[in-house]
Amino acid sequence: CGEGFDRASLSLLGRQQELLESLQKTGKPLIVVYIEGRPLEKNWASEYADALLTAYYPGQEGGNAIADVLFGDYNPSGRLPISVPRSVGQIPVYYNKKAPRNHDYVEMSSSPLYSFGYGMSYTTFEYSALQVVQKSARCFEVSFKVKNTGKYDGEEVAQLYMRDEYASVVQPMKQLKHFERFYLSKGEEKLIVFTLAEEDLSIINQALEQIVESGTFQVMIGSSSDDIRLEGSILVK
Known part of the structure; x- marks a missing residue:
C-alpha cells in the first residue's frame, strides 16, 4: 500500500497480474481476494474472475472470515464505503x-x-x-418493505439518498442520509422506516448558515448509490 505515500498507479505490484492471467488460463474456477489498504485496479478481475472479494486489511481473524464467505458458511453483506475507480485518471x-x-x-x-x-x-x-408521510413542517416518515426473495438467509443494507432539486447553493446529485442493516430469513419481509428531520433537509448557505430552504427533495431508496429501487419526493414549504 505504501503507508504515508501516494501511488502513481493502481495496478498490482510485481508479477501479480501475470499470475492472475496464468491461473485463468488453466480453466479452473478463479476466486480473487484483494488484501489492500486502498482501491487497486480491479478491471481484469471483474471481467475474468468467477468471484471477487475485497478484504482490505482483515486482521488476525481475516483468514477465517474470508474462508467463511468463500465456502458459504457466512452470507456476505459488506458495502463499499468508497467508490472503486476504473482508472487512476478518474481520481x-x-x-x-x-x-x-x-x-x-x-x-x-x-x-x-x-x-x-x-x-x-x-x-x-x-x-x-x-410511502412518504409528512409528520410536521420539517419532518417526514419514509417507509418501505424489503423481502428476501432468494434461497438463503442473509443481511441487507437499505440506503436512503436524497437530492435537493433546487437550492441557493449547488448541492450533490445524490447524498446518503440514512441506512439500516437487517437480517431476513429466506422468504421473510420487513418494514423499514426512516425519519427525515430538519438536519437531513438543511444546507449551508452562502453566509455559512445552516438553514432549510423551501422546495422539492427527491427521495431514493436502494441497495447502493447506483442501484436505486424506489423513488419518491417531498415538498418543504
Missing part, C-alpha cells in the same frame, strides 16, 4: 458529486467500476411499497 471519484452530472471521458465511462454502497449477497432482496 478523485465519488458518488456525491455536485450538479451538473459529469460527462464521460473520451476513452471510457466516468462512472466507477464499483460504486459507493455496492456489495453482493448469496441471496436477493426485493423492495416495494414506498
Whole structure:
C-alpha cells in the first residue's frame, strides 16, 4: 500500500497480474481476494474472475472470515464505503458529486467500476411499497418493505439518498442520509422506516448558515448509490 505515500498507479505490484492471467488460463474456477489498504485496479478481475472479494486489511481473524464467505458458511453483506475507480485518471471519484452530472471521458465511462454502497449477497432482496408521510413542517416518515426473495438467509443494507432539486447553493446529485442493516430469513419481509428531520433537509448557505430552504427533495431508496429501487419526493414549504 505504501503507508504515508501516494501511488502513481493502481495496478498490482510485481508479477501479480501475470499470475492472475496464468491461473485463468488453466480453466479452473478463479476466486480473487484483494488484501489492500486502498482501491487497486480491479478491471481484469471483474471481467475474468468467477468471484471477487475485497478484504482490505482483515486482521488476525481475516483468514477465517474470508474462508467463511468463500465456502458459504457466512452470507456476505459488506458495502463499499468508497467508490472503486476504473482508472487512476478518474481520481478523485465519488458518488456525491455536485450538479451538473459529469460527462464521460473520451476513452471510457466516468462512472466507477464499483460504486459507493455496492456489495453482493448469496441471496436477493426485493423492495416495494414506498410511502412518504409528512409528520410536521420539517419532518417526514419514509417507509418501505424489503423481502428476501432468494434461497438463503442473509443481511441487507437499505440506503436512503436524497437530492435537493433546487437550492441557493449547488448541492450533490445524490447524498446518503440514512441506512439500516437487517437480517431476513429466506422468504421473510420487513418494514423499514426512516425519519427525515430538519438536519437531513438543511444546507449551508452562502453566509455559512445552516438553514432549510423551501422546495422539492427527491427521495431514493436502494441497495447502493447506483442501484436505486424506489423513488419518491417531498415538498418543504
